[in-house]
Amino acid sequence: xxxxxxxxxxxxxxxxxxxxxxxxxxxxxxxxxxxxxxxxxxxxxxxxxxxxxxxxxxxxxxxxxxxxxxxxxxxxxxxxxxxxxxxxxxxxxxxxxxxxxxxxxxxxxxxxxxxxxxxxxxxxxxxxxxxxxxxxxxxxxxxxxxxxxxxxxxxxxxxxxxxxxxxxxxxxxxxxxxxxxxxxxxxxxxxxxxxxxxxxxxxxxxxxxxxxxxxxxxxxxxxxxxxxxxxxxxxxxxxxxxxxxxxxxxxxxxxxxxxxxxxxxxxxxxxxxxxxxxxxxxxxxxxxx
Amino acid sequence: xxxxxxxxxxxxxxxxxxxxxxxxxxxxxxxxxxxxxxxxxxxxxxxxxxxxxxxxxxxxxxxxxxxxxxxxxxxxxxxxxxxxxxxxxxxxxxxxxxxxxxxxxxxxxxxxxxxxxxxxxxxxxxxxxxxxxxxxxxxxxxxxxxxxxxxxxxxxxxxxxxxxxxxxxxxxxxxxxxxxxxxxxxxxxxxxxxxxxxxxxxxxxxxxxxxxxxxxxxxxxxxxxxxxxxxxxxxxxxxxxxxxxxxxxxxxxxxxxxxxxxxxxxxxxxxxxxxxxxxxxxxxxxxxxxxxxxxxxxxxxxxxxxxxxxxxxxxxxxxxxxxxxxxxxxxxxxxxxxxxxxxxxxxxxxxxxxxxxxxxxxxxxxxxxxxxxxxxxxxxxxxxxxxxxxxxxxxxxxxxxxxxxxxxxxxxxxxxxxxxxxxxxxxxxxxxxxxxxxxxxxxxxxxxxxxxxxxxxxxxxxxxxxxxxxxxxxxxxxxxxxxxxxxxxxxxxxxxxxxxxxxxxxxxxxxxxxxxxxxxxxxxxxxxxxxxxxxxxxxxxxxxxxxxxxxxxxxxxxxxxxxxxxxxxxxxxxxxxxxxxxxxxxxxxxxxxxxxxxxxxxxxxxxxxxxxxxxxxxxxxxxxxxxxxxxxxxxxxxxxxxxxxxxxxxxxxx
Numbered sequence: 045x046x047x048x049x050x051x052x053x054x055x056x057x058x059x060x061x062x063x064x065x066x067x068x069x070x071x072x073x074x075x076x077x078x079x080x081x082x083x084x085x086x087x088x089x090x091x092x093x094x095x096x097x098x099x100x101x102x103x104x105x106x107x108x109x110x111x112x113x114x115x116x117x118x119x120x121x122x123x124x125x126x127x128x129x130x131x132x133x134x135x136x137x138x139x140x141x142x143x144x145x146x147x148x149x150x151x152x153x154x155x156x157x158x159x160x161x162x163x164x165x166x167x168x169x170x171x172x173x174x175x176x177x178x179x180x181x182x183x184x185x186x187x188x189x190x191x192x193x194x195x196x197x198x199x200x201x202x203x204x205x206x207x208x209x210x211x212x213x214x215x216x217x218x219x220x221x222x223x224x225x226x227x228x229x230x231x232x233x234x235x236x237x238x239x240x241x242x243x244x245x246x247x248x249x250x251x252x253x254x255x256x257x258x259x260x261x262x263x264x265x266x267x268x269x270x271x272x273x274x275x276x277x278x279x280x281x282x283x284x285x286x287x288x289x290x291x292x293x294x295x296x297x298x299x300x301x302x303x304x305x306x307x308x309x310x311x312x313x314x315x316x317x318x319x320x321x322x323x324x325x326x327x328x329x330x331x332x333x
Numbered sequence: 334x335x336x337x338x339x340x341x342x343x344x345x346x347x348x349x350x351x352x353x354x355x356x357x358x359x360x361x362x363x364x365x366x367x368x369x370x371x372x373x374x375x376x377x378x379x380x381x382x383x384x385x386x387x388x389x390x391x392x393x394x395x396x397x398x399x400x401x402x403x404x405x406x407x408x409x410x411x412x413x414x415x416x417x418x419x420x421x422x423x424x425x426x427x428x429x430x431x432x433x434x435x436x437x438x439x440x441x442x443x444x445x446x447x448x449x450x451x452x453x454x455x456x457x458x459x460x461x462x463x464x465x466x467x468x469x470x471x472x473x474x475x476x477x478x479x480x481x482x483x484x485x486x487x488x489x490x491x492x493x494x495x496x497x498x499x500x501x502x503x504x505x506x507x508x509x510x511x512x513x514x515x516x517x518x519x520x521x522x523x524x525x526x527x528x529x530x531x532x533x534x535x536x537x538x539x540x541x542x543x544x545x546x547x548x549x550x551x552x553x554x555x556x557x558x559x560x561x562x563x564x565x566x567x568x569x570x571x572x573x574x575x576x577x578x579x580x581x582x583x584x585x586x587x588x589x590x591x592x593x594x595x596x597x598x599x600x601x602x603x604x605x606x607x608x609x610x611x612x613x614x615x616x617x618x619x620x621x622x623x624x625x626x627x628x629x630x631x632x633x634x635x636x637x638x639x640x641x642x643x644x645x646x647x648x649x650x651x652x653x654x655x656x657x658x659x660x661x662x663x664x665x666x667x668x669x670x671x672x673x674x675x676x677x678x679x680x681x682x683x684x685x686x687x688x689x690x691x692x693x694x695x696x697x698x699x700x701x702x703x704x705x706x707x708x709x710x711x712x713x714x715x716x717x718x719x720x721x722x723x724x725x726x727x728x729x730x731x732x733x734x735x736x737x738x739x740x741x742x743x744x745x746x747x748x749x750x751x752x753x754x755x756x757x758x759x760x761x762x763x764x765x766x767x768x769x770x771x772x773x774x775x776x777x778x779x780x781x782x783x784x785x786x787x788x789x790x791x792x793x794x795x796x797x798x799x800x801x802x803x804x805x806x807x808x809x810x811x812x813x814x815x816x817x818x819x820x821x822x823x824x825x826x827x828x829x830x831x832x833x834x835x836x837x838x839x840x841x842x843x844x845x846x847x848x849x850x851x852x853x854x855x856x857x858x859x860x861x862x863x864x865x866x867x868x869x870x871x872x873x874x875x876x877x878x879x880x881x882x883x884x885x886x887x888x889x890x891x892x893x894x895x896x897x898x899x900x901x902x903x904x905x906x907x908x909x910x911x912x913x914x915x916x917x918x919x920x921x922x923x924x925x926x927x928x929x930x931x932x933x934x935x936x937x938x939x940x941x942x943x944x945x946x947x948x949x950x951x952x953x954x955x956x957x958x959x960x961x962x963x964x965x966x967x968x969x970x971x972x973x974x975x976x977x978x979x980x981x982x983x984x985x986x987x
Contacts, residue, residue, distance in 0.1 A: 092880045118882045128874040132715035134696030137707070144704040147882035154700075171696035172689075189877070 045071050045105065045196055047091070047227050052100035054086050054251075061086040063251040065100070073223045075238030075259075076231040077325055078248035084231040085125060087248070088201050091229070092122045104197065118147065121195030125202045125231075127182045131175035135166050135185055138174060139192065146193040153192075160188040163218065165211070179206035187215065191222075198228045204237055216241050239321045247328045254328045259321060266324045271309055272317040273301040283309065288330050290323050306331065339468055339505060349464050349509075353516060355852070356460040360517050362848045364450060364524055383446055390541035391440045397544065398435050405429035423641040424634045431547035431632060431643075438549065440539050445532035447521030448552060452542050452626045454517055458563065461513040462570055462623045466591065468505045469571040472498050473578035475587070495667035499660055502575060506568035514560055545632045559629050562645075566622040569652045569659070573619075576663040582670070583684070595620065613637065616644050617651035704883070708865070708890050716864030718898070725857040725902065728850060729909055742805035744837070747812060748919075751835040755922050758820050758833060766817060769810050776803050819931050829939065831929040834922035839930050841914045842946065854906050855957070858899040862961050865895040866968040875973045888973070892965045899961040903954050911946075 047069040054062040062083045078084050089095040091102060093109060093116070102109045109116045130138060136157060143153030161167045164184040174182065187203050200219070204212045212234075219228060220241040232238060238245055239259060246256045255262065270290070275283060276298040283289065283301065287309050291302040302317045303309045304327050317323075339345055371379040405425050522529055537543040537555040550558070573594075578587040598620035605615035613635055615621065622628060628648060634641035699710060712718045740748065754762035780800040787793045820831045869875050878884055914920060927933050927945040936945065 089876070092876065094876045094879050114882065117880060117884065120880050122877060122880040124876045126876075128877075130711065130715060130868055130874075132711075133699065134692060136696050137699035140700045141704070141707045142877070142881070144707070145878065145881040145883050145887060157700075171693040173692050173695075186877075193882070 045225075045227060046103075047197060048101075048103040048106075049091075050101040050103070052087070052090060052102065053098050054083075054090060054095065055098060060251050062090070065251075065253060067246065067253065067256070069227045069229065071223065071225055071227055072243030073219060073228045073230055073238075073241045075242035075245045076229060076248060077233075077235065077238065077245060078231075078254075079329055082248040083251040084248055085201060086251075088122075088199055088229065088231055091197075092120065092199055093117075118193065119196040121190040121193060121198040123186045123190040123200045123203055125205075127179065127186065129174045129177075129182060129185065131173065133174055134171050135161065135174060135177075136170040138185065139189060142189040143192045148193060156192055156194075160191055164188050164215075180208055180211060183207050184211065184215070196226045198222075198226055200228065200230045202232055203230065204232065204234055212237065235321045235325055245321070245324075247325060249329055255324075262324045263319050263321065266304075266327045267316060267319045269304055269306050269327060270317045270319045270323050271303045271305060271313050272315050273303050273309055273313055275299055275301060286310075288326060290326050304330070338501075339471060342471055345467055345471055348467060351856075352460045352464055353513065355856075356457045356513060357516055357520055358852060359456050359849060360450075360454055360520055361524060363454065363456075364521075380446065383449060384442075384444070386541050387539075388442055390544055391442055391539070394438070394440055394538060394544065395436075398432050398438070401432045402429055402436070418639065420636040420639045420641055423639070424636075427634055427641045427643075428632065434549045435538065435547070438536055438538060440536060443532045443535055443539060444525075444527060445535075445540060445552070446525045447518060447527050447529070448532060448540050448556075449542050450521050450525075451514075451518050451556075452559075452630055455624050455626065457513050457517050458623045458626070461509050461563070461567060464509045464513075465506060465567045465571045466574055468509070469502060469574035470578055470584065470588070472501060472505075473575050473587075475578050475582060475584050491668045492664070495664045498575065498667075499572065499663070502571045503564075503568050506571055507564045510560055510564045510567055514563065518556070542630050546630050547632045559626070562622075562629055562649075565649065565652060566619065569656045570619055570623070572656055572659040572663065576659040576666070579663050579666040579670075586684075613647065617648050619652075619655075622648060622652070704887065705890050705894065708887070708894055711868050712861060712865045712891075712894060712898070716867050718861045718864040721857040721860035721864070722898075722902065725853050725906075728853045729906065743808040743812070746806060746809040747837070748835060750809075750813060751833060751921070754833050755835070756832050756925075757830050758817060762817075762833060766810070766813055769806065769813075773803060773807055773810060776800065816931070819934070820929070823928055823934060827928065829926050829928050832922055832925035834925050834929045834942070835919065836930060838914050838918035838920040839942070840932070841918060842911065842920070843930075843932055850906065850910075854902060855960075857902055858957060858961050859964055861898045861902070862895045862964040863968060865891045865965065866972045870972045878973065888969050891969070892962060895965050896958050896961050899958060900954065903957055907950050907954075 049065055049067045049069075052062055052065040053060070065083075065087065076084050076087065086095065090097050091109075093113065104112070104116055104119075107116075130141070133141065139157040139160065140153055143157060148156060158167075161170055164187060166181065166184055166188065169177065169181060174185065177185065183203065183206055187200065190198060190200065198219075203219075204215055207215065216237055219230065222228075223241070223243075230238065230242070242259055244256060245259055245262060247254045247262075255265075257265075273283070274295060274297055280292070280299060280301075283303070288304040289301050290304055293300045302323070304323055368379045371377070371382060405428065521527070532539065533553040533556075534551050537546055537548070537550055537552050539552070543555070546555070548555070548558075574587070574591055577590055578584065581587045581590065598618045601611075601614045602618050602620045602624075605611045616628065616633075616635060628644060631644075633644045635644055635647050636642075637647065699707060702710065713722075750762075750765065754765065780796060784793060784796050787796060816833065816836070820833065823829060823831050869878060878887060881887070911920070922929070923943040923946075924941050927936050927938075927940050927942050930942065933945065940948070
């Protein structure tokens with residue numbers, strides 16, 4: 045089971061949305077991070093074959109996806125970023141509809157619908173119109189539809205946006221649990237979702253993969269650039285103008301800052317600070333060309 | 334900003350454009366029908382008739398105004414006007430006062446059919462009102478509760494927003510009225526090839542339509558005043574709808590109440606007699622203001638507590654009251670209501686229970702359906718395809734003509750002849766025609782002889798009347814002789830055994846002239862096609878669909894479903910057409926060769942009448958279905974494949 049991207053490019057007019065991307069995905073969760081306009085959604089739309097590519101190849105188990113398009117769609121599960129649903133349908137009817145579209149036979153569709161409604165705690169809302177759902181409920185419903193055909197390649201665009209913390213943890217755990225035998229691509233702004241579940245992380249910037257690797261390795265790479273600085277409140281504007289600050293906390297002597305810099309910052313540098321994925325993300329987005 | 338909200342609402346803009354196009358089409362169709370019918374009935378063009386009417390009006394106008402003055406002078410001598418301070422006396426006095434400035438008015442004929450038709454066309458006002466209703470609902474933002482959550486905590490936001498909405502309602506009332514009325518006026522100028530400068534500066538009373546109009550103003554001033562009137566009426570309707578929507582905080586309840594009010598007003602308008610004491614309700618009525626234009630062009634005083642009140646003043650006063658109450662209610666509700674809970678709306682909880690029950694039934698029903706069943710539901714219910722079918726059915730009922738029409742003697746004679754001799758022309762039919770010809774010849778001879786012998790004028794008049802009583806029989810003979818001649822000639826030329834068939838029904842079937850019905854049918858079909866794809870226009874849906882295994886099957890189902898419903902619509906409308914013609918005129922002799930109908934003499938294929946009509950309908954049906962299929966394919970590309978991402982090309986082009 046392997047998804048391989050070779051030399052993939054896409055432009056919208058003069059804007060280069062993706063620039064010669066190469067990557068190979070094997071079973072496990074891949075987190076795709078990046079600011080708005082970095083090319084995450086374009087990459088996902090190209091992989092789901094919703095966009096025309098200008099250059100490059102996408103291979104599923106060695107076969108170009110355009111050639112085996114129908115079979116490719118049989119193993120694909122996709123949850124888009126936008127919460128577009130048939131507002132007039134009930135949750136159960138919507139899942140049944142999507143199950144029919146995914147080619148499930150009636151009995152299997154019914155069973156799978158029931159199962160996923162339970163997994164995502166939507167069984168109470170089975171007979172309620174989607175138009176009355178909250179953003180989080182819609183998000184869970186869209187995630188459920190992506191899993192209807194038990195896909196080998198699962199692509200999730202912002203799956204936990206608008207979901208409450210309890211449900212977010214539940215979804216995160218569920219994704220980790222099912223990712224053992226499938227490729228899961230997860231694009232998000234919420235770094236903590238990826239931190240806990242991702243096998244590898246791709247940080248995208250201006251249509252290119254700025255950095256990729258296992259979360260631990262990335263943290264280790266950036267570890268030496270994150271500093272803990274104690275400073276007076278009056279000096280803060282000066283430091284802010286010169287360095288990238290990932291957190292500011294009040295301390296006894298004034299302020300305790302977490303500064304990201306390749307060189308030790310001026311002032312009272314205490315030590316290297318504990319690094320998390322937010323710092324990694326900020327480092328690559330801000331400093332790496 | 335509030336005005337702009339309507340412009341950026343694509344659905345609403347599309348409906349506005351559609352209604353505008355429909356009213357333009359209906360106006361042109363009405364004019365054409367008027368012309369044709371008039372010419373058919375009288376042999377005179379409608380323009381000539383109008384000119385006669387206008388000339389008569391201009392000749393008689395000074396005398397008419399003079400008569401009003403004289404009647405007022407003489408009223409003391411008439412018992413019913415003698416009572417001081419009575420409505421009758423005040424009415425006559427006020428009428429005299431109103432028409433006094435018109436005594437010295439000098440009128441001259443100018444061609445201006447545009448003005449006459451403009452004030453006779455009622456449909457435009459109704460179209461503008463429908464647009465107004467929709468704009469008011471859109472501006473109430475009942476379905477966008479988040480806006481209220483944002484404005485509620487602001488210091489003056491709620492009041493300001495409410496006042497802005499009232500201003501926007503007025504501007505839109507003016508814009509819609511101006512757009513719809515100006516559209517009709519300009520279309521009139523084009524249709525009748527008239528130069529507006531020739532009549533715009535003439536007194537309004539130049540036209541017969543303004544015979545009872547008491548203001549001494551020019552035509553352009555009258556037009557402007559009329560637009561202003563219509564704007565005010567529409568503004569009142571829109572403000573009332575806006576207030577209702579805010580009060581109920583529920584689209585369906587507000588629309589239902591508005592529907593009830595419109596129905597009640599229509600009922601009052603139709604059922605109150607003009608001379609009844611309740612006529613205030615008839616004339617101070619929004620329906621009346623919207624559907625009629627004689628409130629503006631005619632002069633009439635209403636009896637209000639024995640005072641003679643001008644109908645326009647009464648209407649505007651009543652409207653001002655409704656406007657004030659609606660605007661105040663709207664502003665108060667906008668400022669006072671909490672965004673999340675509403676004390677005003679007592680129906681919500683009961684409604685919620687009913688809604689939940691219905692949702693459960695709907696959910697269970699839908700879950701059991703196949704993909705086709707669900708697509709059908711989406712098209713007909715979610716995307717309001719049923720509404721299109723319902724509207725078309727209403728149009729069908731409105732145009733229904735199953736009543737027996739009154740036949741002329743000529744038509745009766747023709748029908749009874751065809752009843753007796755339908756089939757190939759033979760000896761019996763020839764003898765019947767010959768007998769009629771002989772009888773009429775005898776009448777001619779008798780008339781010529783007796784007329785020349787008649788001594789006095791009275792006897793001659795009686796003789797002329799007797800002679801003209803055979804006019805219808807002569808027309809029948811001429812008609813039947815023409816048909817016989819055609820049949821015999823056709824038989825000789827082509828060797829086809831053509832029949833006598835009653836042409837009246839077939840002529841109607843061939844005319845197919847119910848343009849409104851055809852347009853309604855086409856709109857309903859296109860509505861259904863669009864509805865089949867519109868649900869996919871929501872962001873994200875098309876992407877999900879395209880990543881599904883049965884994507885192509887889905888688009889095939891959509892196409893099949895839309896064309897099938899279109900086919901059913903077409904069949905129903907045509908069956909209705911044939912049935913109504915059969916009920917009114919009778920369709921007999923359908924087994925005759927198609928060339929038996931003179932209008933179809935050019936057909937070279939040997940087939941019967943029913944076969945021809947079947948083929949004809951099938952061909953038109955195929956044409957309609959091709960339009961539907963083309964629309965579906967275009968929508969599939971635009972909505973489902975091309976349009977869901979900005980600047981995306983069809984992915985099949987990879």
